[in-house]
Amino acid sequence: MTAGDDADRAGRDPAPAVTRSIRLLEVLAEARRPLTLTELATALGLAKSSTANLCLALEAARMVDRAPQGYRLGLRTAELGGAFAAQFNQVREFYAVCDASEVLRGELVQVALLDGVDALYIARHEGAQSLRIGTPLGSRLPAALSATGRALLSTLDDDAVVALLGPGAEFPALTENSPRTLDELRERLARARERGWALDAEESFAGIVGVAVPLEGWAPGDPQLALGVGIPAAEASDERVTTVAAALQAAAHQLTNPFSAAAGRG
Known part of the structure; x- marks a missing residue:
């Protein structure tokens, strides 16, 4: 040949x-x-x-x-999507951890992973809030604009972010608050790393403030995930945002420790 x-x-x-x-x-x-x-x-x-x-x-x-x-x-297709998410221990435990949290049980909480330059949403906990935003399971948002996407990007250093998005990357203006350049994104990622959580201040959806934290893989080979909550902008006081962020950090801690997750169910 x-x-x-x-x-x-x-x-x-x-x-x-x-x-x-x-x-x-x-x-x-x-x-x-x-x-x-x-x-x-x-x-x-x-x-x-x-x-x-x-x-x-x-x-x-x-x-x-x-x-x-x-x-x-x-x-x-829905069955296969559910099977994909269920193969990760953290997603299976996610719902119980949210229900056990005094804060998160009433919130709409989502799990996302990084798929190229997008945040892909793979699980969703429907809280008591009436909020419904446009990120159903299987949908995606530009990682640079969404809180979950920034939580995922915050686990990378700036060089890796540039390599992923491209040195001349420009982002769509989904709202008037959306960052358009890498420099603007890097500023937001630096603040996210300092705080330990990412903020989307009506930058992917008008009227919605997003808060998200990174979630480390539970087992070798598991993908990097992020947990995020969407809050109506009219209700997104500094106090509520920091309260939700703290609850997400606590949930992420439980979901990276199998023994803590089991205790939360008990």
Whole structure:
């Protein structure tokens, strides 16, 4: 076999049907609404007949559902998402630790991990507050703008942050308070490291103040996580923010110590 043959084989997709199926699921996830067969075929750059075959296979596996308006993600995707989160001990213990906390049991608390330059939300504790913000499970926010993302970035040194985001990184203006440059982000990360918790002062959602802390992995190979709470800006007094931050730090301490977590359940 020649070097040219090796290069040709390396450049070929070893499983094009799998790749196309994954892309189809991504398109449905990004759309957040049912898509017709024509819309899916256009997005994938495939013939409608090929797209229909993919949909049939994915429907049989419950990865997609056929609705009157078109195709949407199926229940199996939710099951797999839950299984992904549940493989980490900390996520399994997270709900009990929140319920045992006098502060956090009434708050909307989320768990996120770093996925590229985004904070990806993988678990959510629904507290007694009526607050509902736009970060359902599986959604993401730019790490530079969200409290959970900054808590994750604060575990890296500045050189690693620049390497991850890029030396000329500029961030979208999600609100009028959003930082736009690396220098602005570095200032916020420096304050987060000093305090031990990160703050999002209406920088990812107008009207929402975020507070978050980093959560070290429980077992070797576990990802770096972060715990965060969203507070309505009108209720985000300095006292409440510091109280929530302290409760998150206590929860993070429990969730990095299996014996403490077990005691919290008892």
